[in-house]
Amino acid sequence: MGNCLTGDVAGGKQAIGGVQQRPTSTSNNNAALNDAVDFFFRSRGQYPLFSQIELSLSASNLIDRDITSKSDPMAVMYLRKKDGKLEEIGRTEVILNSLDPNWIEKITVSFQFEAVQTLVFHVYDVDSQYHNVPVKTLKLKDQDYLGEATCVLSEIMTKPNRSLTLNLNGNFGAGVSRRLGTLSVQAEETTASKTVVEMNLRCINLDNKDLFSKSDPFLRISRIVENSVAVPICRTEVVDNNLNPMWRPVCLTTQQYGSRDNPLIIECLDFNTNGTHDLIGRTQKSVAELERHCLQKESVNFVYTSTSHGRNKVLKGQLIVDRFVEKVQYSFLDYISSGFELNFMVAVDFTASNGDPRNPGSLHYNDPSGKPNSYQQAIMEVGEVIQFYGSDRRFPAWGFGGRTSDNTVSHAFNLNGAPHGDEVVGVEGIMSAYASALHNVALAGPTLFSHVVDKAANIASQSLSQNIPKYFVLLIITDGVLTDMAGTLDALVRASDLPLSVLIVGVGNADFSQMEILDADNGRRLESSTGRVATRDTVQFVPMTAVHSGQVSVVQALLEELPGQFLSYVRSRNINPVGAPAI
């Protein structure tokens, strides 16, 4: 999900859903993530039977695990796999001091019609000491457990209003059964619309709700869905002690606001740390109306509905839309099909840790019967995908960690053995170059990635200076044992600002923990020894064992993060698809 959780000072004051933090982080429009995979399947006449579903979660009557205040709940969604293990799909944000939370952060899951997808929801109470930490990095075992619920995704999808309420249950020891409250799941299909609306909002003359200081206002925007339930879609940050607040620009995707005429409820609330935010005022406007107010420079009066009388009171407080911009966010496919080229480079691990090629246990085993070894299998499977997305079927191919014919260990030698010209054509080219390298190169060590990463970075930077719209992907096929972690980190961080992604494909069953560190999926950014931090996430690790055990397809595994990494590069630089009008 989006990188939009900022983790603010006072915990819970951050903006959620629609505020971008880093220039190079992709916004929360992740529908694009999957169109690359779909496209691959569709092009060969296979239609993937799934659609993207977005789940909104809310809960009521949760139990209270905090002594002095109420629980601070966060929900985590898992998919139960065939072997019974739970795979985490996503997390919501933490809502402060609430037993009836209505989470804003949505969780996306692909709904496969033919499969039974069992979803497991865990609800946790997050202690206040963790409130400034990005939720992705939270260790769940440190949090208080509030209960869990299970359902099958198709159960939700077949309900007429696409929502389902589940009873939470949990094991608190001694067989005590308690009422743990309920969890409601609302499903919606994601749209692939590329329109994004950006607004600058501010308020004037808000009522004061605090006794000793002024109100601490924030806006919460909810959308009314079909069955007239309001689903919160976005929340601005809290502006402390101000009755004329101005917020950071709010960015809403079509996925969030529905259609231009769909009414949105905009509430202005006073932030209270105890979780009972006082309503200052509310108004109901569609996106189209907000645009009109912006054009005509009109302000919108807030209304307060008093609970005792049920009467609406028009307030002095007003909402002003200072700026309204409709933008188009191009997707990965827009770029690729407009002529933005993807160029793949391949590097194969020739270090001794793979085992002697004469030994049948080796990953490089040279089978006399011609049966492909682990590397050949990986090259073939991966090759199919990169051949499809690679624009010219020509791949620079290198080996590393091998002793070449001149009896020196090289950390980036040409796989085809040629002194000049490292390019091979097609998967067959890689395969034959690999076979010849296996004959001519002795496995050695140590395992250094930095040379091939630097070589790839050089190619990427050369194309930059030649003004060609290209994006590069370096595919490193390795057994995963790395000698020089610091050097590799330095090289990856150095290359993180270039149009380059690094896909590490792990073969064999070695310990891949180092690769997981490089992948940095836990939200931490790679850091070099000189203190430079990776500009964006460019590394993805794909273990082939996961592919072979049938958990994911090769295409899905390889293309999982690439579109996002690609978009983070082009969007941060305002690069448009070739020939498309400027945004």
Next chain:
Amino acid sequence: MKRSLEIELISAEGLKVDRKPVKKKTFCVVRIDQNSEVTKIDTFGGSHPIWKDKIVMEMPMDGSVRFIIVEVKYRTKGGAEKSVGVAKIPVTDFVGGFAPQGHLNFLSYRLRDQCGDKSGIVNVSIMVKPDGSYKSPSPTVAQKDYAACSSQAAAAANGQMWRPRTSSSMATTVGYGGRVVTGVPVWCANNNNKSSIGYRNSTKW
């Protein structure tokens, strides 16, 4: 010889003083050689400020300057200015190396306080302004007429690229029939031939 640098102080993340998140108004000071420039103050962000403030500074290119210093500071209620942390940006990170001339470099650095403890991350972009003779290499190339391609491609690609909507009860949940048509480009079977690339329903373009 001197060149002007366009430095944008974009944002910072996880600013800390004494291991506690910064709540106060933060700003940046950039130092090159003896010169220094100050950004505007962020009042919203606390420990995650966003400045998006561009400054232009001169830098001698004779190798005498090896680092640009970025210091994040905060202003206390009393008006005093205190340091959060400092990052030293090696000039080689944006001149020479992998960065072609005129390239907009997005760079991030770890901030460290006086004791050497980590006190956050600062995100900047730096561009060495090209001298007059050089053309900026922003990759917005090849003027192609979108309308012209779309008519060609639509006929060839229709029916092959996506599944038509089924009339079964699943139709509402299928998604693909409906998803693809909204201005998603269509790529024909022959993907090397770029003239066969086109856009259907190109109202948004």
